[in-house]
Amino acid sequence: MGKLGQLLAHPTELRSALLLKYFRKPLFSTADTRASEDLTVCYRLLNLTSRSFAAVIMELHPELRNAVMLFYLILRALDTVEDDMSIAHDIKVPVLRQFHEKLATQDWSFNGNAPTEKDRAVLTEFPCILREFHKLDKRYQDVIVRITKEMGNGMADYILDEDFNLNGVATIKAYDLYCHYVAGLVGDGLTHLMCIAQFADAELENETELFESMGLFLQKTNIIRDYAEDIAEGRSFWPREVWELYAKKLPDFQLPENTQQGVFCINHLVLNALDHVRDVLTFLSCIHEQSTFQFCAIPQVMAIATLALVFNNPAVLKQNVKIRKGQTCSLILQSRSYRGCVDIFEYYLRDIRKQLNVEDPNYLKFNIHIAKIDQFIEEMYQDNLPAGVKPNETPIYLKVQKRAKYDTKAIKVQNDELYKFNLLMTVAVTAILALLVAKAT
Template sequence: MFAAASTTSAVQFQFQFREGGGRQHSTTVRRKKHNHSLVSSSLKLPDSLPSILRHPDELYPMLRLKLALKVSEKQIPAELPHWRFCYSELNKIDGSLFAIQQFDKDIRDPLCVYAMVLRALDTIEDDSTIPAEDKVPLLQTFHHHIRNGNLHFLNGTKDYQVLLEKFHNVTTAFLELDCRFQEVIEDMVMRIGVGMAKFVGKEVNTIDDYDEYCHYITGLSMVGMLKIYSVNSGKDLAPDKLLYSMCLFFQKADFIKDFLDDINEMPKPRIFWPRQIWGKYVDKLEDLKDEDNSAKALLCLNEMVTNALTHVEDSLKGLSTLPDPTIFRAIAIILVIDFGTLVACYNNIQVFQSGVRLRPGLAAKIFYKIRTMFDVCEAIHDFSFTLESKIRDNNPNDKVTRNLIDTIKKFCNKNSGTSNQRKSYII
């Protein structure tokens, strides 16, 4: 999971493959779903004029961030063509270039290769036209192809065409890494691929299924990122339980805000919400888009957000244990932006009609304000009051939601000295 801030259009997140002498398949890959990037794409610059007029304090951080992103694009390595390819594609597809440039030089290359390999793996997992009997073994063995180059991609569309057709550049870069980084990347890609294969053709029925899937697609990828850091620095990681909670929170926030994109995916909807929750309200998940079901849709949405909130306290605890300031800040920004995004989604029917994102200017403001645990707690504390004000008594989960918010506020008060009477500094 490579992300540092949900930032910009410049910071974003029909191919055929032939394995050995096997069959060929063609498809169109529309977008990458999984939250593997250190910078995700909910901030688009510039923002609309009405929003800027309502929040003039956000204009400067937006312009500052936009300039920083432009500068980062000019710092792509130019010496070796395979590294130039990896970093330029990282910027186009994964959106992590700006974030990775903040890390020590020793781990930039491994992080870049890791991100590109995960995007290629995602491409296969996301493709609904590949038969399960082909997709499952391909996902399970994909880690071998990083090294031996036996997997060849042909044709495609847009930026993914370039990555998939020229994946040999990623292989060349991978083979130049220190063997310790190679072992981490191979091991994590193997584990992620096996986890993805487990869910091919399998519906996310229960909340346990939901948690397990989020663990495979985001949890393990973040563990890989931190292992790369640990191998380089010799420092220990945060406890596994806390890392697990952080990753579940990040991916669940993505699945909630991306409901409309996923349900409208072609050639068929992508369903990530667990039936155990949405089945209480509608017969089919896509029925939540029906205006006649608006009341039920909001109840379902609010229960999904409440489920995600169960991971916030452990996420904050895990964040506080991260040893490196750059790693800390990268993950802290995601945590605050994702929490703010869930606040924006809560009880908001637009999730099912037009989609909901955090204001770009607010995301940029967070990007520059969040540097310490104190900053994180103040921001989360602020957002918690906004979330609390949106709870309605007709919500059957309102008590659970309020209790979770109280727990989050108590943690923030304990760790930053925030006050219930203090005026918001973020929102």
């Protein structure tokens, strides 16, 4: 079924798609993204490398937009060196280890990628990125240099790790460490950028577990979803400590007789990913600038929706599954308020529990785990207390109460958009009915 067919089959998602495209307005002008020739090139490169990331970055507050855009492009450049299998290790490893040092220059570029490498322009046009990078506040620069250094050295270590290259990720501890280098560090950097901009609670800089979970939750979701694609490419990111409970070899899950065991392994990895949900919800409660909140929230609600899609789903073993385009539109609109995000998580957690097979080896663990998350959410709001009983002012309750003040405007904007949409639809339907009546008479 094509995208239009999917939208027509899900009317609420069609409404969300129309609202998103025609009624929702960005919070800030993007005129400043063309302030210089180099900056124009940078935003062109951003759109070239990822339309989805470009869309959310473009909507950020101007104070943070360029810093996040350049952070993304620098890490994309680093990743483009690491991913290119045509580059010899004796060239690649020194480039990765020294990449952060190149940020002190004004004109460094790299032309060693294969001509077929789709993102090679980020490296060949890197001087444009460097010149804009040096215009940033020194505090932003320092964060980006630190993360680039840690990530580049982490990538180099994995390239030289023969066991990893031959056998993939061995243990859950190694799985967490790998996800740290490719995603946890991104969460670290973005958190520090947001705190420097004073768009988040200052103490968030020291909440390592929270911003680490923001990255790991996204990365683990992608690793689970990308099983078939990774197997086809000869890669192995599912931790052996988990998959060996269900098969002798990781590719064996693609055999028809092993489908059920493969599904149980998927579910086991979903259970592991759910460990990060409480941290994710806590982190989001600490963001108070609206565009920054949306920037953080959208990937997380996409991740929980994707986890619900891959859960108990044998199609994951054969192909890359994705949530519907209209579903994405709905999630973007609903996640503009913190309560909207919490509602999304509750909805998909219920969906996962509804799909849970009593024969699943982790059946009891899933029920206990989701019940703990439900209890955590109840602690956030404490809506159903008996008359006269005061809420228990736990740290998460106080954070959510503080965050609720910032939601007021976002909810008002949502309601105004919906009112305009409904009014227009009413006028359109009335006009169509009048036309039909006129023709009939």
